[in-house]
Amino acid sequence: MSDEEQGCWSAGSVWRGQPLLSARLKLRPLRADDAPRLAELLDDWEVVKHTAAIPHPYTLADGETFVAAMEVKRQIRKGMALAMERSLDGVVIGVIGFGLETDGTPELGWWVGREYWGQGYATEAARRLVRHLFDDLGYPSAWAAAHPDNSASRAVMDKLGMVLAKHQRIGQPARGQSVVMPVYTLDAEDWGRAHAARPTLLVAAAALIDVDGRVLMATRPPGKMMSGLWEFPGGKVHAGETPEAALVRELDEELGIDVRQSCLAPLAFASHDYDTFHLLMPLYAVRQWHGDPVAREGQGLKWVRPTRMGDIPMPPADIPLVALLRDWL
Numbered sequence: 483m484s485d486e487e488q489g490c491w492s493a494g495s496v497w498r499g500q501p502l503l504s505a506r507l508k509l510r511p512l513r514a515d516d517a518p519r520l521a522e523l524l525d526d527w528e529v530v531k532h533t534a535a536i537p538h539p540y541t542l543a544d545g546e547t548f549v550a551a552m553e554v555k556r557q558i559r560k561g562m563a564l565a566m567e568r569s570l571d572g573v574v575i576g577v578i579g580f581g582l583e584t585d586g587t588p589e590l591g592w593w594v595g596r597e598y599w600g601q602g603y604a605t606e607a608a609r610r611l612v613r614h615l616f617d618d619l620g621y622p623s624a625w626a627a628a629h630p631d632n633s634a635s636r637a638v639m640d641k642l643g644m645v646l647a648k649h650q651r652i653g654q655p656a657r658g659q660s661v662v663m664p665v666y667t668l669d670a671e672d673w674g675r676a677h678a679a680r681p682t683l684l685v686a687a688a689a690l691i692d693v694d695g696r697v698l699m700a701t702r703p704p705g706k707m708m709s710g711l712w713e714f715p716g717g718k719v720h721a722g723e724t725p726e727a728a729l730v731r732e733l734d735e736e737l738g739i740d741v742r743q744s745c746l747a748p749l750a751f752a753s754h755d756y757d758t759f760h761l762l763m764p765l766y767a768v769r770q771w772h773g774d775p776v777a778r779e780g781q782g783l784k785w786v787r788p789t790r791m792g793d794i795p796m797p798p799a800d801i802p803l804v805a806l807l808r809d810w811l
């Protein structure tokens with residue numbers, strides 16, 4: 483039996499092509515078939531004007547050349563470009579990556595297609611990549627430079643906890659010029675201290691199981707983090723509440739069903755490190771309740787066979803629970 487079948491997992495690494503999951507994104511190495519999408523998103527002066535090496539106008543051939551060059555870099559472990567693929571719909575919205583050219587310290591870089599600005603995607607991707615670079619790959623620091631007019635990138639660096647180290651003249655070969663830019667650095671120890679201060683969130687969730695062995699899944703409502711992804715009904719455990727009492731309350735509030743605490747059978751738990759909190763989520767199996775579940779909070783609802791759960795986009799914390807449910811039901 484493989485490690486994975488026995489419940490073990492290895493950290494893996496982007497060097498080996500392993501994707502990184504964040505709340506809403508899958509970060510995975512660029513592929514040849516991403517080139518048309520890169521050409522679509524990057525043929526936009528507003529997106530590329532502050533970058534150093536992205537040509538303008540940008541053609542399909544530019545996309546193909548870039549993807550091929552980054553694949554060589556990944557193989558010789560000199561750098562990496564990861565597509566930011568939205569888990570909800572598989573749409574590529576931008577690219578994040580790092581290079582090791584200067585002194586072996588990762589230099590971070592990213593861009594996001596204009597349609598997707600202002601939604602926190604760059605910060606989410608950068609947080610996830612930095613965690614991988616420090617926690618899994620063991621780099622002691624990382625750095626990034628931002629064009630002086632690029633306030634959006636500087637805001638991302640601030641949120642990551644990067645600090646201004648110096649100003650340096652940096653070439654922008656695609657613009658035929660060089661610019662004095664602020665250079666920001668992030669120290670792994672400082673980042674580790676800040677990351678360790680994130681809260682642990684206790685959330686109770688239910689796998690409601692019908693007579694056909696299907697499980698009720700609900701979409702996260704619009705406006706909430708990870709909206710549109712399919713999750714198990716449930717919610718945060720309030721101060722002074724037990725997880726069971728919280729779940730009875732949540733199932734009433736969200737679905738209008740009446741469940742007795744004695745009908746909640748502990749089944750499994752998710753323990754997942756989101757970048758801004760650690761989620762601990764007991765999952766209870768529920769086979770008996772009163773009332774028909776109705777979407778009281780604008781969420782979508784559907785009954786899903788455990789064998790089909792892998793086909794619907796879910797929060798990353800829930801993915802390990804799918805295999806457990808499949809084996810158990």
Ligand SMILES: Nc1nc2c([nH]c(=O)n2[C@@H]2O[C@H](COP(=O)(O)OP(=O)(O)OP(=O)(O)O)[C@@H](O)[C@H]2O)c(=O)[nH]1
Pocket residue numbers: 685686687706707708712713714715716717718761763797798799800
């Ligand atoms: N209920 C539920 N929450 C989940 C699942 N997976 C998962 O990562 N979570 C996370 O656990 C937290 C649940 O909190 P919640 O549903 O009570 O709260 P919320 O974010 O909707 O906001 P709220 O404070 O307005 O209720 C969210 O951050 C949610 O993304 C799941 O399968 N079910």
